[in-house]
Amino acid sequence: MQVKHLNKAYGNKQVLKDVSVEFPAGQTTVLIGPSGSGKSTILRSLNLLVTPDNGTFDFNDHHVDFSQPISRKEMLEIRKDTGMVFQEYNLFPNKTVLGNVIEGPTQVLKQDKATAIKNAHEWLKKVGLDDKANAYPNELSGGQAQRVAIARAMAMEPEYLLLDEPTSALDPELELSVLKVLLALAKEQQSMVIVTHNMMFAQKVADKIVFVEDGEILYDGEAQAFFDRENQTPRMRQFIDSIMMADL
Template identity: 45%
Template sequence: MTSAPDNRIDARDIRKSFGDNTVLKGISFTVPRGTATTIIGPSGSGKTTLLRSLNALDIPDAGVVRIGDVEADFSGKVPRDQLRDYRAQSGMVFQSHNLFPHKTVLENVTEGPLIVQRRPADQVRAEAVELLGRVGLADKHDQYPSQLSGGQQQRVGIARALALQPKVVLFDEPTSALDPELVGEVLSVIRDLAVEGWTLIIVTHEIQFARQVSDQVLFTDRGVILERGTPAEVIDDPKEERTRQFLERILNPL
């Protein structure tokens, strides 16, 4: 593997099937360092599978992904140590929080850096305290997930992902499991990360949020990227009829 000039993400010809169901049909795109890319599209279009493939939670059947200077070629079997290094480049924020219920907020955030990365405990704790303050949870260190609202749990999930010091943060529909009144607090945290220059890939159904936060929007349908561009190009002035139909249903529901 050779060094890349920056921490951008390059995905080339990503393919994934589950049995006879081909979900990703050769997807390629680039996310420049310090930018936010949102992925929109109908249910079943492959958005979550694409995100999980980038993180190698689902191993692609084929394709090459480079995050910074770490590359994984999924056309063959990726060696275990290389796969571990590759996965360490990204942090994942899930739909349903996926917090450890028996651990406190602070323990959830420090788990990965301590156990997986084996970093010094004092340093990890100090960083976790700072991160929890950044996501508005400075007073929740000793509480358990069951004592938090859904929005607070998701903000813990964001802090947990950032604690791993990833080069890219992946968000899988981070507001889909939240009550409507809690959506704004989570989107506000993500918006702040974009402003701070984190490299973000966000699967979302929040079109107005995608318009506000994105440098690049990808519209996926039936396992391919059908349209890509800036929010002004894809959301405000889509070229493809399928994109226009999708946005009309989302933005102007009956």
């Protein structure tokens, strides 16, 4: 999966400026940067929730030229292979946990219900919530709801899992429960692209770091090198130190 020469403006605000990034299969790419830097816009472009003004997107057999109209068929095909998890859980409040997880596979993938239920239980076990299968979203904690959202996305068998600040609304203890699930997926070499402000988590989970500021890529490379202080530019060091409160 890769994007080339993405540009995106909202009115007079240029959000992306000639952005080109590759997202390797079987690896976890973490997008970091200050608030409003454009990292979420890049992520959402991968699921076509945001349409850049121009540039290209290549994913498997799909080649999207953003300067041209995108067909609904191609959009749906790309979204089927790119599961999205937001900071808001977006669970259906009138459906049980199990009902939420099987909704996509039965309605979009056209799986038979028995298969969808079997797979849903497997994913709920992986996120530690199979005992909550018959509960409703309002009976869950924030961390539990987010883990259900991850199970729901993975039940769609996406090639890439895209996560937009999935723990930013959670307190630290609940955040940890979600991060453990994502770390387990990374160890299984699930292809993931994650936007996060949690540098400790990024350091543990990332194969690749993309540092975005003011709509431009300031770093695109191996995570280990990014966190090695000898390799850091003054701006990279300043950002990491501020997020990790090194000067407090």
